Amino acid sequence: MRSTIITATAELLAQSSSGDISTRAVCEAAGVQQPVIYRLFGDKEGLLAATVDHVWDEYLSMKRQAEQSDDPLKDLRSGWDSHTAFAIAHPNAYRLLFGSNAVDRAESADEAMRLLRAVLDRLAAQGRLRVDPEVGARVVMAANTGVALALILRPALYPDLALSTMMRDIVHGALVSDAAPASDAGESSRIAATTLRGALISMPDTLFTDREAGLLDEWLNRIQSQPPAG
Structure with missing residues (x-):
């Protein structure tokens, strides 16, 4: 029942032009009554948090299973690019996770930060990182989410995906000793x-x-x- 509701919510969220959905629409799509939503998720915010975690688990599972290369800088660049690509493919879920306070209970952002920090720890161990890994992780995440949100929220102002690559190289160049x-x-x-x-x-x-x-x-x-x- 829970997975059916989350799947229905994810589909409606992907189809929404406004980025918002109603619990009534979710109930109709999942074939349940509204009390079921509140019993399983507490409220609409809880439902959206669970749905965003479900959508982002697809992305995070790829990052968990990805094989490390011999060069953590290469992995850092690849991680940035996959982050942006996923945001473009799932704009509404991304906007909820990183562009609003609607899903503060979602755990996806915390795990994404932990995975990013692991790559920066490898760079630090090689003597290539100019800042503390924790600080570096925050800088990279802030820059990556910022450019991704710009691309999905203001496509007329930022129509070129090359902006993400340009921002990536600027940020990494400032943090990694052999990138600049x-x-x-x-x-x-x-x-x-x-x-x-x-x-x-x-x-x-x-x-x-x-x-x-x-x-x-x-x-x-x-x-x-x-x-x-x-």
């Missing part, structure tokens, strides 16, 4: 601090005392936080 020239003399120090900080995660807990580990992390964070010269 270093911007200042302190660049290598910040990259080294990021690399060492990432490596410490996999080191034995007995390597440093809690006080030593805390002090080292504070020093590395201070190096990472230094602004570019000039």
Whole structure:
């Protein structure tokens, strides 16, 4: 019953010109009474959250199963492109997930961020990331969702999909050391601090005392936080 309702909701959402649907239409499509909706999902927001998670699970399952290449930068670029492609293919579900507060209960965005962070951790471990992986993940996600929303919400203003590729290369160039020239003399120090900080995660807990580990992390964070010269 639950899967039938979610499938019907996903189909109606995909067909909606406004990006909105009514619970009455869902009930008619699924062949159920409205009390069933509230019993299974709580309210319309809960139904939409479950539906968006269902739609995005298709996308996330591809990312979970994707084989890693030898180059995490290549994987980062591929992830950006697949994100944009999925947004174009499912504009209403995407708009609900990233362009509104209608589905705050959806879990899809959190998992997408975790998968992105894993790629950036690999870059940091190779000494190629200019910023902390958590910061980098937020920057990439914000830029990727921003350009995807621009493409689906303002197609007349942004008719060319090449905008996504251009934005991708600009953002990645600013974050990854071998994707663009270093911007200042302190660049290598910040990259080294990021690399060492990432490596410490996999080191034995007995390597440093809690006080030593805390002090080292504070020093590395201070190096990472230094602004570019000039």
